[in-house]
Amino acid sequence: MTYCLGILLRGGLVLASDSRSNAGVDQVTHVRKLAFLPTAAGCTAAILSSGNLATTQAVLSTLQERSGSGLPGLDVTAAKSLFEVAGIVGSILRTIVERDGRYVAPYGDAAAGFLVGGQMAGEAPRLFQVYAAGNFIEATDRTPFLQTGETKYGKPILVRALTIETSLEEAAKLALLSFDATLRSNVSVGMPIDLLTYVADSFSTESVRTIEVHDPYWMALREAYGAGLSELIDRLPTP
Protein backbone atom coordinates (compact mmCIF):
# COMPACT_ATOMS: atom_id res chain seq x y z
CA MET A 1 0.00 0.00 0.00
CA THR A 2 0.91 3.65 -0.11
CA TYR A 3 -0.27 6.90 1.31
CA CYS A 4 0.32 10.08 -0.69
CA LEU A 5 -1.15 13.44 0.21
CA GLY A 6 -1.16 16.73 -1.65
CA ILE A 7 -2.41 19.99 -0.14
CA LEU A 8 -3.14 23.16 -2.09
CA LEU A 9 -2.82 26.41 -0.14
CA ARG A 10 -2.95 30.12 -0.92
CA GLY A 11 0.68 30.20 0.23
CA GLY A 12 1.92 27.17 -1.70
CA LEU A 13 1.76 23.40 -1.57
CA VAL A 14 2.49 20.58 0.85
CA LEU A 15 3.20 17.15 -0.63
CA ALA A 16 3.92 14.07 1.44
CA SER A 17 4.39 10.35 0.86
CA ASP A 18 5.28 7.25 2.81
CA SER A 19 8.08 4.88 1.69
CA ARG A 20 6.68 1.36 1.90
CA SER A 21 6.57 -0.84 -1.18
CA ASN A 22 5.46 -4.41 -0.85
CA ALA A 23 4.53 -7.42 -2.94
CA GLY A 24 2.98 -9.54 -0.22
CA VAL A 25 4.00 -9.28 3.42
CA ASP A 26 7.28 -11.16 2.81
CA GLN A 27 8.61 -8.80 0.17
CA VAL A 28 8.81 -5.35 1.68
CA THR A 29 11.15 -2.59 0.53
CA HIS A 30 11.62 1.15 0.90
CA VAL A 31 11.13 3.41 -2.09
CA ARG A 32 10.99 7.14 -2.69
CA LYS A 33 7.55 8.14 -3.96
CA LEU A 34 8.20 11.89 -4.14
CA ALA A 35 10.18 13.23 -7.12
CA PHE A 36 10.60 16.42 -9.09
CA LEU A 37 9.77 16.47 -12.77
CA PRO A 38 12.38 17.71 -15.27
CA THR A 39 10.72 21.05 -16.00
CA ALA A 40 11.98 24.15 -17.77
CA ALA A 41 13.00 27.35 -15.93
CA GLY A 42 9.97 29.16 -14.48
CA CYS A 43 8.25 25.91 -13.62
CA THR A 44 8.52 23.62 -10.60
CA ALA A 45 6.55 20.39 -10.54
CA ALA A 46 6.70 17.54 -8.05
CA ILE A 47 5.04 14.15 -8.41
CA LEU A 48 3.85 11.57 -5.86
CA SER A 49 3.49 7.96 -7.07
CA SER A 50 1.18 5.20 -5.92
CA GLY A 51 0.32 1.78 -7.31
CA ASN A 52 2.39 -0.76 -9.23
CA LEU A 53 6.08 0.10 -8.75
CA ALA A 54 7.16 -1.10 -12.21
CA THR A 55 4.50 1.13 -13.75
CA THR A 56 5.30 4.24 -11.67
CA GLN A 57 9.04 3.87 -12.30
CA ALA A 58 8.43 3.37 -16.03
CA VAL A 59 6.28 6.52 -16.14
CA LEU A 60 8.90 8.58 -14.30
CA SER A 61 11.80 7.29 -16.40
CA THR A 62 9.84 7.94 -19.60
CA LEU A 63 9.03 11.49 -18.43
CA GLN A 64 12.76 11.96 -17.82
CA GLU A 65 13.84 10.48 -21.15
CA ARG A 66 11.31 12.48 -23.18
CA SER A 67 12.18 15.79 -21.49
CA GLY A 68 13.81 18.21 -23.86
CA SER A 69 12.73 16.12 -26.86
CA GLY A 70 10.21 18.70 -27.96
CA LEU A 71 7.76 15.86 -28.71
CA PRO A 72 4.25 17.30 -28.32
CA GLY A 73 2.33 15.75 -25.43
CA LEU A 74 5.43 13.94 -24.12
CA ASP A 75 7.95 16.64 -23.19
CA VAL A 76 7.16 18.22 -19.82
CA THR A 77 9.80 20.91 -20.36
CA ALA A 78 7.69 22.20 -23.25
CA ALA A 79 4.45 22.37 -21.22
CA LYS A 80 2.83 25.79 -21.02
CA SER A 81 0.77 25.11 -17.89
CA LEU A 82 0.65 22.67 -15.01
CA PHE A 83 -2.59 21.38 -16.52
CA GLU A 84 -0.51 20.35 -19.54
CA VAL A 85 2.08 18.68 -17.27
CA ALA A 86 -0.65 16.58 -15.62
CA GLY A 87 -1.95 15.66 -19.07
CA ILE A 88 1.50 14.41 -20.14
CA VAL A 89 1.77 12.28 -16.99
CA GLY A 90 -1.66 10.75 -17.69
CA SER A 91 -0.81 10.17 -21.34
CA ILE A 92 2.46 8.36 -20.55
CA LEU A 93 0.68 6.33 -17.84
CA ARG A 94 -1.85 5.17 -20.45
CA THR A 95 0.93 4.12 -22.82
CA ILE A 96 2.73 2.09 -20.14
CA VAL A 97 -0.44 0.37 -18.89
CA GLU A 98 -1.56 -0.40 -22.45
CA ARG A 99 1.82 -1.98 -23.12
CA ASP A 100 2.27 -3.90 -19.81
CA GLY A 101 -1.23 -4.41 -18.38
CA ARG A 102 -2.18 -7.74 -19.96
CA TYR A 103 1.23 -9.27 -19.18
CA VAL A 104 1.01 -8.19 -15.54
CA ALA A 105 -2.64 -9.25 -15.08
CA PRO A 106 -1.90 -12.92 -14.16
CA TYR A 107 0.32 -11.70 -11.29
CA GLY A 108 -1.41 -8.54 -10.10
CA ASP A 109 -2.51 -5.08 -11.18
CA ALA A 110 -0.38 -2.78 -13.34
CA ALA A 111 -2.48 0.24 -12.35
CA ALA A 112 -0.92 3.38 -10.86
CA GLY A 113 -1.94 6.88 -9.86
CA PHE A 114 -0.16 10.16 -9.28
CA LEU A 115 -0.45 13.49 -7.57
CA VAL A 116 1.19 16.32 -9.51
CA GLY A 117 1.71 19.63 -7.76
CA GLY A 118 3.71 22.69 -8.64
CA GLN A 119 3.69 26.07 -10.23
CA MET A 120 4.21 27.53 -13.69
CA ALA A 121 5.30 31.20 -13.86
CA GLY A 122 2.18 33.32 -14.38
CA GLU A 123 -0.06 30.75 -12.67
CA ALA A 124 -0.87 30.15 -8.99
CA PRO A 125 0.34 26.84 -7.54
CA ARG A 126 -1.85 23.97 -8.77
CA LEU A 127 -2.41 20.39 -7.68
CA PHE A 128 -3.73 17.49 -9.78
CA GLN A 129 -4.63 13.87 -9.19
CA VAL A 130 -3.95 11.61 -12.18
CA TYR A 131 -6.13 8.48 -12.01
CA ALA A 132 -5.24 4.99 -13.22
CA ALA A 133 -7.31 5.76 -16.34
CA GLY A 134 -4.96 8.64 -17.19
CA ASN A 135 -7.65 11.31 -16.71
CA PHE A 136 -7.23 13.76 -13.86
CA ILE A 137 -8.87 16.21 -11.48
CA GLU A 138 -7.60 19.42 -9.90
CA ALA A 139 -7.80 20.50 -6.27
CA THR A 140 -9.89 23.60 -5.63
CA ASP A 141 -10.52 25.90 -2.68
CA ARG A 142 -13.54 23.77 -1.73
CA THR A 143 -11.47 20.59 -1.40
CA PRO A 144 -7.89 21.72 -1.06
CA PHE A 145 -6.34 18.28 -0.60
CA LEU A 146 -6.02 15.13 -2.71
CA GLN A 147 -4.99 11.66 -1.55
CA THR A 148 -4.00 8.36 -3.13
CA GLY A 149 -3.53 4.87 -1.67
CA GLU A 150 -4.68 4.28 1.92
CA THR A 151 -6.69 7.47 2.12
CA LYS A 152 -9.33 6.92 4.80
CA TYR A 153 -7.57 6.77 8.17
CA GLY A 154 -5.82 10.08 7.57
CA LYS A 155 -8.80 11.97 6.17
CA PRO A 156 -10.81 13.00 9.29
CA ILE A 157 -8.07 15.29 10.66
CA LEU A 158 -7.84 17.05 7.28
CA VAL A 159 -11.62 17.39 6.90
CA ARG A 160 -11.80 18.97 10.34
CA ALA A 161 -8.86 21.32 10.30
CA LEU A 162 -7.61 22.12 6.81
CA THR A 163 -8.67 24.95 4.51
CA ILE A 164 -6.95 26.58 1.56
CA GLU A 165 -6.16 29.53 3.89
CA THR A 166 -4.16 27.33 6.32
CA SER A 167 -0.49 28.35 6.55
CA LEU A 168 2.23 26.14 5.05
CA GLU A 169 3.59 25.27 8.51
CA GLU A 170 0.17 24.34 9.90
CA ALA A 171 -0.62 22.30 6.80
CA ALA A 172 2.69 20.42 7.10
CA LYS A 173 1.81 19.64 10.73
CA LEU A 174 -1.66 18.42 9.70
CA ALA A 175 -0.11 16.32 6.94
CA LEU A 176 2.13 14.59 9.48
CA LEU A 177 -0.83 14.01 11.86
CA SER A 178 -2.72 12.51 8.92
CA PHE A 179 0.22 10.17 8.27
CA ASP A 180 0.41 9.28 11.96
CA ALA A 181 -3.25 8.16 11.95
CA THR A 182 -2.61 6.09 8.81
CA LEU A 183 0.62 4.49 10.05
CA ARG A 184 -1.08 3.40 13.28
CA SER A 185 -3.81 1.52 11.38
CA ASN A 186 -2.15 0.10 8.26
CA VAL A 187 1.26 -1.62 8.48
CA SER A 188 1.58 -1.52 4.69
CA VAL A 189 2.15 2.24 4.98
CA GLY A 190 5.66 2.83 6.32
CA MET A 191 8.25 5.38 7.38
CA PRO A 192 10.17 7.44 6.43
CA ILE A 193 7.88 10.23 5.24
CA ASP A 194 9.07 12.53 2.46
CA LEU A 195 7.62 16.00 3.00
CA LEU A 196 7.79 18.89 0.54
CA THR A 197 6.67 22.36 1.55
CA TYR A 198 6.60 24.57 -1.52
CA VAL A 199 6.37 28.33 -1.01
CA ALA A 200 4.32 30.00 -3.75
CA ASP A 201 6.40 31.91 -6.33
CA SER A 202 9.68 30.51 -4.95
CA PHE A 203 10.17 28.01 -7.81
CA SER A 204 12.41 26.19 -5.38
CA THR A 205 12.90 22.44 -5.07
CA GLU A 206 14.78 22.69 -1.81
CA SER A 207 12.22 22.32 0.97
CA VAL A 208 12.11 18.54 1.01
CA ARG A 209 12.56 16.83 4.33
CA THR A 210 12.78 13.10 5.01
CA ILE A 211 11.29 12.24 8.37
CA GLU A 212 12.63 9.02 9.88
CA VAL A 213 11.03 7.09 12.75
CA HIS A 214 13.33 8.70 15.32
CA ASP A 215 13.14 12.23 13.95
CA PRO A 216 12.94 14.43 17.08
CA TYR A 217 10.20 16.67 15.67
CA TRP A 218 8.10 13.68 14.55
CA MET A 219 8.42 12.04 17.96
CA ALA A 220 7.58 15.28 19.80
CA LEU A 221 4.59 15.92 17.53
CA ARG A 222 3.14 12.42 18.02
CA GLU A 223 3.63 12.57 21.76
CA ALA A 224 2.15 16.04 22.16
CA TYR A 225 -0.80 15.17 19.95
CA GLY A 226 -1.50 11.87 21.75
CA ALA A 227 -1.29 13.49 25.19
CA GLY A 228 -3.32 16.53 24.12
CA LEU A 229 -6.02 14.34 22.57
CA SER A 230 -6.33 12.26 25.75
CA GLU A 231 -6.73 15.42 27.80
CA LEU A 232 -9.26 16.80 25.34
CA ILE A 233 -11.34 13.60 25.39
CA ASP A 234 -11.24 13.56 29.20
CA ARG A 235 -12.57 17.14 29.26
CA LEU A 236 -15.48 16.46 26.90
CA PRO A 237 -18.91 15.91 28.49
CA THR A 238 -20.06 12.28 28.86
CA PRO A 239 -23.41 11.12 27.45
Added chain:
Amino acid sequence: MTYCLGILLRGGLVLASDSRSNAGVDQVTHVRKLAFLPTAAGCTAAILSSGNLATTQAVLSTLQERSGSGLPGLDVTAAKSLFEVAGIVGSILRTIVERDGRYVAPYGDAAAGFLVGGQMAGEAPRLFQVYAAGNFIEATDRTPFLQTGETKYGKPILVRALTIETSLEEAAKLALLSFDATLRSNVSVGMPIDLLTYVADSFSTESVRTIEVHDPYWMALREAYGAGLSELIDRLPTP
Protein backbone atom coordinates in the same frame (compact mmCIF):
# COMPACT_ATOMS: atom_id res chain seq x y z
CA MET B 1 -23.14 1.75 3.47
CA THR B 2 -23.27 1.28 7.22
CA TYR B 3 -21.10 1.85 10.23
CA CYS B 4 -21.51 -0.49 13.20
CA LEU B 5 -19.19 -0.49 16.18
CA GLY B 6 -18.97 -2.84 19.15
CA ILE B 7 -16.74 -2.18 22.16
CA LEU B 8 -15.88 -4.77 24.82
CA LEU B 9 -15.03 -3.35 28.26
CA ARG B 10 -14.35 -4.75 31.71
CA GLY B 11 -17.49 -2.90 32.79
CA GLY B 12 -19.76 -3.98 29.93
CA LEU B 13 -20.35 -3.25 26.28
CA VAL B 14 -21.01 -0.30 24.01
CA LEU B 15 -22.75 -0.99 20.70
CA ALA B 16 -23.57 1.66 18.14
CA SER B 17 -24.93 1.83 14.62
CA ASP B 18 -25.93 4.41 12.06
CA SER B 19 -29.33 4.32 10.31
CA ARG B 20 -28.69 4.82 6.61
CA SER B 21 -29.80 2.22 4.10
CA ASN B 22 -29.40 2.88 0.44
CA ALA B 23 -29.65 1.18 -2.92
CA GLY B 24 -27.98 3.83 -5.02
CA VAL B 25 -28.00 7.50 -4.09
CA ASP B 26 -31.63 7.92 -5.21
CA GLN B 27 -33.08 5.25 -2.91
CA VAL B 28 -32.18 6.19 0.63
CA THR B 29 -34.10 5.12 3.73
CA HIS B 30 -33.67 4.96 7.49
CA VAL B 31 -33.47 1.59 9.20
CA ARG B 32 -32.71 0.38 12.70
CA LYS B 33 -29.57 -1.76 12.69
CA LEU B 34 -29.44 -2.42 16.43
CA ALA B 35 -31.78 -5.07 17.86
CA PHE B 36 -32.01 -7.42 20.82
CA LEU B 37 -32.12 -11.15 20.24
CA PRO B 38 -34.97 -13.18 21.77
CA THR B 39 -32.91 -14.82 24.51
CA ALA B 40 -33.90 -16.75 27.62
CA ALA B 41 -33.74 -15.30 31.13
CA GLY B 42 -30.15 -14.87 32.32
CA CYS B 43 -28.97 -13.85 28.86
CA THR B 44 -28.95 -10.53 27.08
CA ALA B 45 -27.72 -10.34 23.49
CA ALA B 46 -27.82 -7.45 21.07
CA ILE B 47 -27.05 -7.58 17.36
CA LEU B 48 -25.82 -4.96 14.88
CA SER B 49 -26.51 -5.60 11.19
CA SER B 50 -24.61 -4.54 8.09
CA GLY B 51 -24.85 -5.51 4.44
CA ASN B 52 -27.81 -6.46 2.26
CA LEU B 53 -30.99 -5.34 4.04
CA ALA B 54 -33.13 -8.23 2.73
CA THR B 55 -30.52 -10.66 4.08
CA THR B 56 -30.13 -9.02 7.50
CA GLN B 57 -33.90 -8.74 7.95
CA ALA B 58 -34.37 -12.39 6.90
CA VAL B 59 -31.70 -13.48 9.42
CA LEU B 60 -33.31 -11.50 12.25
CA SER B 61 -36.84 -12.68 11.45
CA THR B 62 -35.64 -16.28 11.26
CA LEU B 63 -33.87 -15.93 14.62
CA GLN B 64 -37.15 -14.59 16.03
CA GLU B 65 -39.30 -17.33 14.47
CA ARG B 66 -37.01 -20.15 15.57
CA SER B 67 -36.74 -18.89 19.16
CA GLY B 68 -38.40 -21.25 21.61
CA SER B 69 -38.54 -24.00 18.98
CA GLY B 70 -35.88 -26.03 20.76
CA LEU B 71 -34.33 -26.79 17.34
CA PRO B 72 -30.61 -27.42 17.95
CA GLY B 73 -28.38 -24.80 16.32
CA LEU B 74 -31.37 -22.58 15.46
CA ASP B 75 -32.97 -21.59 18.76
CA VAL B 76 -31.07 -18.78 20.50
CA THR B 77 -33.16 -19.16 23.66
CA ALA B 78 -31.60 -22.62 24.07
CA ALA B 79 -27.99 -21.39 23.70
CA LYS B 80 -25.69 -22.15 26.65
CA SER B 81 -23.11 -19.45 25.84
CA LEU B 82 -22.77 -16.29 23.79
CA PHE B 83 -20.35 -18.23 21.58
CA GLU B 84 -23.27 -20.52 20.74
CA VAL B 85 -25.52 -17.49 20.02
CA ALA B 86 -22.94 -16.15 17.54
CA GLY B 87 -22.76 -19.60 15.94
CA ILE B 88 -26.54 -19.66 15.43
CA VAL B 89 -26.45 -16.22 13.80
CA GLY B 90 -23.68 -17.39 11.45
CA SER B 91 -25.52 -20.60 10.65
CA ILE B 92 -28.79 -18.84 9.77
CA LEU B 93 -26.85 -16.28 7.72
CA ARG B 94 -25.33 -19.15 5.69
CA THR B 95 -28.77 -20.64 5.07
CA ILE B 96 -30.23 -17.34 3.85
CA VAL B 97 -27.27 -16.54 1.59
CA GLU B 98 -27.25 -20.08 0.14
CA ARG B 99 -30.95 -19.72 -0.63
CA ASP B 100 -30.96 -16.13 -1.98
CA GLY B 101 -27.39 -15.44 -3.15
CA ARG B 102 -27.57 -16.59 -6.76
CA TYR B 103 -30.91 -14.84 -7.34
CA VAL B 104 -29.58 -11.58 -5.95
CA ALA B 105 -26.23 -11.75 -7.79
CA PRO B 106 -27.45 -10.09 -11.04
CA TYR B 107 -28.60 -7.04 -9.03
CA GLY B 108 -26.05 -6.82 -6.22
CA ASP B 109 -24.54 -8.67 -3.30
CA ALA B 110 -26.62 -10.66 -0.81
CA ALA B 111 -23.76 -10.67 1.72
CA ALA B 112 -24.23 -9.42 5.27
CA GLY B 113 -22.29 -9.28 8.52
CA PHE B 114 -23.16 -8.86 12.18
CA LEU B 115 -21.77 -7.83 15.53
CA VAL B 116 -23.23 -9.82 18.41
CA GLY B 117 -22.61 -8.59 21.94
CA GLY B 118 -24.09 -9.50 25.26
CA GLN B 119 -23.78 -11.61 28.34
CA MET B 120 -24.83 -15.08 29.47
CA ALA B 121 -25.15 -15.61 33.25
CA GLY B 122 -21.90 -17.15 34.46
CA GLU B 123 -19.86 -15.54 31.66
CA ALA B 124 -18.30 -12.11 31.32
CA PRO B 125 -19.76 -9.87 28.58
CA ARG B 126 -18.59 -11.03 25.15
CA LEU B 127 -18.51 -9.52 21.69
CA PHE B 128 -18.38 -11.33 18.34
CA GLN B 129 -18.12 -10.36 14.70
CA VAL B 130 -19.98 -12.72 12.34
CA TYR B 131 -18.51 -12.51 8.84
CA ALA B 132 -20.38 -12.88 5.54
CA ALA B 133 -19.04 -16.47 5.45
CA GLY B 134 -20.86 -17.26 8.68
CA ASN B 135 -17.66 -17.81 10.65
CA PHE B 136 -16.84 -15.39 13.43
CA ILE B 137 -14.20 -13.87 15.69
CA GLU B 138 -14.34 -12.62 19.26
CA ALA B 139 -13.06 -9.33 20.67
CA THR B 140 -10.25 -9.69 23.24
CA ASP B 141 -8.45 -7.37 25.63
CA ARG B 142 -5.81 -6.73 22.97
CA THR B 143 -8.35 -5.46 20.43
CA PRO B 144 -11.43 -4.54 22.42
CA PHE B 145 -13.47 -3.19 19.51
CA LEU B 146 -14.95 -4.63 16.32
CA GLN B 147 -16.34 -2.72 13.35
CA THR B 148 -18.37 -3.47 10.22
CA GLY B 149 -19.20 -1.39 7.16
CA GLU B 150 -17.34 1.90 6.72
CA THR B 151 -14.70 1.13 9.33
CA LYS B 152 -11.67 3.25 8.48
CA TYR B 153 -12.55 6.90 9.13
CA GLY B 154 -13.64 6.15 12.68
CA LYS B 155 -10.77 3.85 13.62
CA PRO B 156 -7.90 6.26 14.47
CA ILE B 157 -9.67 7.78 17.50
CA LEU B 158 -10.37 4.28 18.87
CA VAL B 159 -6.81 3.05 18.26
CA ARG B 160 -5.46 6.06 20.13
CA ALA B 161 -7.77 6.25 23.10
CA LEU B 162 -9.66 3.03 23.76
CA THR B 163 -8.64 0.11 25.98
CA ILE B 164 -10.66 -2.63 27.64
CA GLU B 165 -10.24 -0.70 30.94
CA THR B 166 -11.97 2.41 29.56
CA SER B 167 -15.17 3.25 31.43
CA LEU B 168 -18.57 2.77 29.78
CA GLU B 169 -19.19 6.53 29.68
CA GLU B 170 -15.80 7.29 28.13
CA ALA B 171 -16.24 4.47 25.60
CA ALA B 172 -19.69 5.79 24.62
CA LYS B 173 -18.10 9.21 24.09
CA LEU B 174 -15.32 7.69 21.94
CA ALA B 175 -17.91 5.72 19.96
CA LEU B 176 -19.77 8.94 19.13
CA LEU B 177 -16.51 10.69 18.14
CA SER B 178 -15.75 7.70 15.90
CA PHE B 179 -19.18 8.11 14.29
CA ASP B 180 -18.62 11.84 13.91
CA ALA B 181 -15.40 11.22 11.93
CA THR B 182 -17.22 8.69 9.73
CA LEU B 183 -20.30 10.84 9.11
CA ARG B 184 -18.12 13.77 8.03
CA SER B 185 -16.40 11.65 5.34
CA ASN B 186 -19.04 9.25 4.02
CA VAL B 187 -22.55 10.48 3.20
CA SER B 188 -23.78 6.88 2.95
CA VAL B 189 -23.47 6.66 6.75
CA GLY B 190 -26.34 8.60 8.30
CA MET B 191 -28.01 9.76 11.49
CA PRO B 192 -29.63 8.92 13.83
CA ILE B 193 -27.17 6.81 15.84
CA ASP B 194 -28.52 4.00 18.01
CA LEU B 195 -26.30 3.64 21.07
CA LEU B 196 -26.47 0.83 23.61
CA THR B 197 -24.43 0.99 26.81
CA TYR B 198 -24.69 -2.35 28.57
CA VAL B 199 -23.55 -2.54 32.22
CA ALA B 200 -21.94 -5.91 33.00
CA ASP B 201 -24.17 -8.25 35.05
CA SER B 202 -27.22 -5.98 34.63
CA PHE B 203 -28.91 -8.22 31.99
CA SER B 204 -30.80 -5.08 31.08
CA THR B 205 -31.97 -4.06 27.62
CA GLU B 206 -32.91 -0.56 28.67
CA SER B 207 -29.85 1.60 28.02
CA VAL B 208 -30.51 2.24 24.36
CA ARG B 209 -30.46 5.82 23.21
CA THR B 210 -31.28 7.13 19.75
CA ILE B 211 -29.22 10.20 18.95
CA GLU B 212 -30.77 12.47 16.34
CA VAL B 213 -28.96 15.23 14.42
CA HIS B 214 -30.19 17.93 16.81
CA ASP B 215 -29.60 15.95 20.03
CA PRO B 216 -28.18 18.57 22.46
CA TYR B 217 -25.45 16.24 23.80
CA TRP B 218 -24.37 15.20 20.29
CA MET B 219 -24.19 18.85 19.17
CA ALA B 220 -22.28 19.89 22.29
CA LEU B 221 -19.84 16.97 21.92
CA ARG B 222 -19.09 17.72 18.27
CA GLU B 223 -18.63 21.42 18.96
CA ALA B 224 -16.39 20.90 22.00
CA TYR B 225 -14.31 18.28 20.18
CA GLY B 226 -13.92 20.43 17.07
CA ALA B 227 -12.94 23.51 19.06
CA GLY B 228 -10.63 21.53 21.37
CA LEU B 229 -8.92 19.84 18.44
CA SER B 230 -8.29 23.19 16.72
CA GLU B 231 -6.75 24.57 19.91
CA LEU B 232 -4.65 21.42 20.34
CA ILE B 233 -3.35 21.58 16.77
CA ASP B 234 -2.54 25.28 17.19
CA ARG B 235 -0.50 24.47 20.30
CA LEU B 236 1.54 21.70 18.66
CA PRO B 237 5.06 22.59 17.49
CA THR B 238 5.45 23.35 13.75
CA PRO B 239 8.04 21.47 11.64
